[in-house]
Amino acid sequence: DYKRYSLSTPLDDTKLSLNLAEGGVWEPNNFDKKFHGTVPLHQALWDSYNIATVRLGLDVGYEATKETFNSLGIENEIHNYPSLFIGSFEMTPIEMIQAYQTISSNGFFTPLRAVREIRSVSNDLTFSYPYQIEQRFRPEPIYLLKSALQQTFIRGTARGFTKKEIERFQAWGKTGTSNDQRDSWFIGYAGDYLVLIWLGFDDNRESPLTGRTGSFQVWKDFIKTINPVEFKDNRRELARINNEWVDLKDGLLSGPDCKNSINLPFIKGSEPTFTPNERRKCRVKEKDPESSIMGKVKKILQDLTG
Numbered sequence: 001d002y003k004r005y006s007l008s009t010p011l012d013d014t015k016l017s018l019n020l021a022e023g024g025v026w027e028p029n030n031f032d033k034k035f036h037g038t039v040p041l042h043q044a045l046w047d048s049y050n051i052a053t054v055r056l057g058l059d060v061g062y063e064a065t066k067e068t069f070n071s072l073g074i075e076n077e078i079h080n081y082p083s084l085f086i087g088s089f090e091m092t093p094i095e096m097i098q099a100y101q102t103i104s105s106n107g108f109f110t111p112l113r114a115v116r117e118i119r120s121v122s123n124d125l126t127f128s129y130p131y132q133i134e135q136r137f138r139p140e141p142i143y144l145l146k147s148a149l150q151q152t153f154i155r156g157t158a159r160g161f162t163k164k165e166i167e168r169f170q171a172w173g174k175t176g177t178s179n180d181q182r183d184s185w186f187i188g189y190a191g192d193y194l195v196l197i198w199l200g201f202d203d204n205r206e207s208p209l210t211g212r213t214g215s216f217q218v219w220k221d222f223i224k225t226i227n228p229v230e231f232k233d234n235r236r237e238l239a240r241i242n243n244e245w246v247d248l249k250d251g252l253l254s255g256p257d258c259k260n261s262i263n264l265p266f267i268k269g270s271e272p273t274f275t276p277n278e279r280r281k282c283r284v285k286e287k288d289p290e291s292s293i294m295g296k297v298k299k300i301l302q303d304l305t306g
Contacts, residue, residue: 005270006041006264006267008040011039012038013038013044020081026083036049040251041148042147043151048156053086054085057082074091074098074099107135109133140240144267158175160216169189171189172189173189176211182205183199184197184211185211188216188223192231197215241267242267243263244271245258245262245263247262252274252275252276253274253275253279255282257282
């Protein structure tokens, strides 16, 4: 719901204790075993802050979350446990990449197939799956999600590419590490490639690898080896998207000349409107053309000529 949440919405990443219906208490932890206070939503995503994410999920609700999963293409039976908000349920790599295919296709779902068609030795087509496509999300929230996931490469858990490479590939992605590091995940988009890497043992024992130290390193080496072509987005600009400079910490208006600022997309009507006093001077606004000397001269001439 863009009226309730934007990428700069503050989330609470302090200690959380939840009483479970079957008894007991569940206390989610962040991977770094630290609490980070109030953080903006986009940072909770690209820095993988579990506690803030769980609080967001509880506020959105189980049914809305599961409906989103289903729209992405995840058809698993999912129970109402708070750990589902940080992905604590079994998925295969093909199920995971199906969900991200919907994101990479700007909200259009297409079933993935290991076999597209079957031909005889004489090249006669004997079987093929019909092409299917269905729009399941509006493009605006997908645009915001991709923007936040690109920060994973710039500031988050997938650092390791140059700014030039990130811009050329329009790269975005997400790391994942399960409990006790039994699973190391990374899925990312670069150029026209969507690639998923999973590392783990077939007997489900612990490994020394996280999403960043394991799967992402494999993904990075693969992408650098194939060197995808430059990404060219020929889509029309989204009329309902505005970009604003905001502060990395409090999410309020900032500017390109202000310290710790970031330029984020917002669905029109959801952008912050308040600029703290200490950032008013460094927030650069487009100058009114009539306020310049030439603008004033032009206005006087127009007045004289009627």
